[in-house]
Amino acid sequence: xxxxxxxxxxxEQPLIVYMDxxxxxxxxAKDPTYAMAEALGxxxxxxxxxxxxxxxxxxxxxxxxxxVESSERTPEQWAKVKYAYRDAxxxxxxxxxxxxxxxxxxxxTLAHIGFWWAKEQGDGVLKAYLDHVYxxxxxxxxxxxxxxxxxxxxxxxxxDTAGFEDYANGAGRRFHDLSQxxxxxxxxxxxxxxxxxxxxxxxxxxxxTVRWMLGGRQGPAPDVxxxxxxxxxxxx
Amino acid sequence: xxxxxxxxxxxxxxxxxxxxxxxxxxxxxxxxxTSHWYPFIGNPMRAPERPDAAxxxxxxxxxxxxxxxxxxxxxxxEARGLAAAHFSDGGLYRQTSGEVAAMGFNWTxxxxxxxxxxxxxxxxxxxxxxxxxxxxxADVERLIRAVGVDADGFDxxxxxxxxxxxxxxxEDIGTAGGFATPSxxxxxxxxxxxQHLPYLAERLRRLMxxxxxx
Numbered sequence: 001x002x003x004x005x006x007x008x009x010x011x012e013q014p015l016i017v018y019m020d021x022x023x024x025x026x027x028x029a030k031d032p033t034y035a036m037a038e039a040l041g042x043x044x045x046x047x048x049x050x051x052x053x054x055x056x057x058x059x060x061x062x063x064x065x066x067x068v069e070s071s072e073r074t075p076e077q078w079a080k081v082k083y084a085y086r087d088a089x090x091x092x093x094x095x096x097x098x099x100x101x102x103x104x105x106x107x108x109t110l111a112h113i114g115f116w117w118a119k120e121q122g123d124g125v126l127k128a129y130l131d132h133v134y135x136x137x138x139x140x141x142x143x144x145x146x147x148x149x150x151x152x153x154x155x156x157x158x159x160d161t162a163g164f165e166d167y168a169n170g171a172g173r174r175f176h177d178l179s180q181x182x183x184x185x186x187x188x189x190x191x192x193x194x195x196x197x198x199x200x201x202x203x204x205x206x207x208x209t210v211r212w213m214l215g216g217r218q219g220p221a222p223d224v225x226x227x228x229x230x231x232x233x234x235x236x
Numbered sequence: 237x238x239x240x241x242x243x244x245x246x247x248x249x250x251x252x253x254x255x256x257x258x259x260x261x262x263x264x265x266x267x268x269x270t271s272h273w274y275p276f277i278g279n280p281m282r283a284p285e286r287p288d289a290a291x292x293x294x295x296x297x298x299x300x301x302x303x304x305x306x307x308x309x310x311x312x313x314e315a316r317g318l319a320a321a322h323f324s325d326g327g328l329y330r331q332t333s334g335e336v337a338a339m340g341f342n343w344t345x346x347x348x349x350x351x352x353x354x355x356x357x358x359x360x361x362x363x364x365x366x367x368x369x370x371x372x373x374a375d376v377e378r379l380i381r382a383v384g385v386d387a388d389g390f391d392x393x394x395x396x397x398x399x400x401x402x403x404x405x406x407e408d409i410g411t412a413g414g415f416a417t418p419s420x421x422x423x424x425x426x427x428x429x430x431q432h433l434p435y436l437a438e439r440l441r442r443l444m445x446x447x448x449x450x
Binding site: 087094188205209226234235 | 259297308416426
């Protein structure tokens with residue numbers, strides 16, 4: 001991957017989707033987004049976006065019993081975080097997934113270097129990687145910071161991992177860091193993030209609009225709506 | 237089974253509330269729900285502030301997010317055919333509490349829900365397209381009278397029981413699980429934002445069919 005060729009706004013594909021393994025909202029956006037792409041017959045340019053959560057939501061760590069061990073969050077930040085998890089959990093349940101709050105704020109850099117590695121080996125490998133990693137991370141069964149775990153996930157996804165360790169410690173990390181800087185400086189700050197036709201949409205609630213745009217803007221523009229897995233992204 | 241009841245929280249100064257009123261009403265009417273609407277005072281939006289330091293990550297995050305929110309509100313207002321003039325002219329960041337307008341809603345509700353509904357519509361439009369001040373007694377009294385409700389005594393109400401009523405409502409709302417606008421509360425479960433409406437409709441369908449089966 002060539003950082004000089006990396007453009008946060010442009011792709012050979014009609015849609016760029018930014019995701020972070022540690023975002024519960026990106027987790028529950030994955031399946032409906034893939035379903036939309038399949039229904040429309042388009043390829044997605046999936047890209048990782050490594051959020052710096054402490055910078056805007058404070059930081060916190062849970063002890064083994066799930067109680068807050070340390071926190072730098074205000075009460076308002078806590079209220080938002082707690083609601084976000086409750087919200088994500090109810091939708092995850094609709095998709096058939098369990099979702100447990102994380103015990104700490106993870107650094108998903110390594111998992112995202114794996115993301116780029118898998119992507120280089122094809123759409124199928126990337127999907128298998130994301131389908132493997134996300135559900136496990138969200139039941140506390142995936143150490144996103146452990147090289148052996150990330151490597152095993154790549155292997156499970158069908159990726160050739162020869163050279164991955166060197167890549168993760170060298171060129172891959174450099175590319176990750178520089179691309180993340182470019183994405184942030186472009187004003188793309190949250191996930192899931194949908195970029196198409198020079199527009200950025202933050203949140204899966206924009207999937208109806210994204211679908212409408214990709215489908216040629218036929219009919220009136222839709223409003224925001226969290227997608228279900230019924231035809232057209234509906235609920236029944 | 238009895239008709240499900242929905243509690244709806246809104247804030248006149250909240251642009252998301254303005255966009256949410258019509259679709260929430262549509263859901264309520266389509267499903268034949270009972271609803272209770274309450275004004276809920278939140279914090280006004282803050283204008284994007286470009287950080288001084290290039291490495292102020294949190295500051296830049298807030299700047300990008302605030303810039304994005306303004307763009308997002310404007311595009312969905314346009315999609316809905318709402319003029320919402322003040323979405324695009326800096327009016328998103330007016331520093332107002334909206335308490336007087338909130339008390340105006342409660343005052344008109346005392347005359348009947350149809351009056352309160354009309355007051356809500358006029359007030360949202362007057363604030364987001366006109367020059368109404370949500371904290372102005374004169375402006376809110378004008379809106380009260382415009383819907384056909386007597387505004388005599390409203391100033392006294394605002395100074396005394398009006399504020400007490402707002403505070404009591406806020407406490408009850410908090411106990412019921414409400415904390416932001418626009419929200420729908422169903423059996424203590426909060427749905428913040430209009431993006432949940434299709435899912436809320438599905439949940440209500442399931443609830444109502446369980447009631448039929450029972």
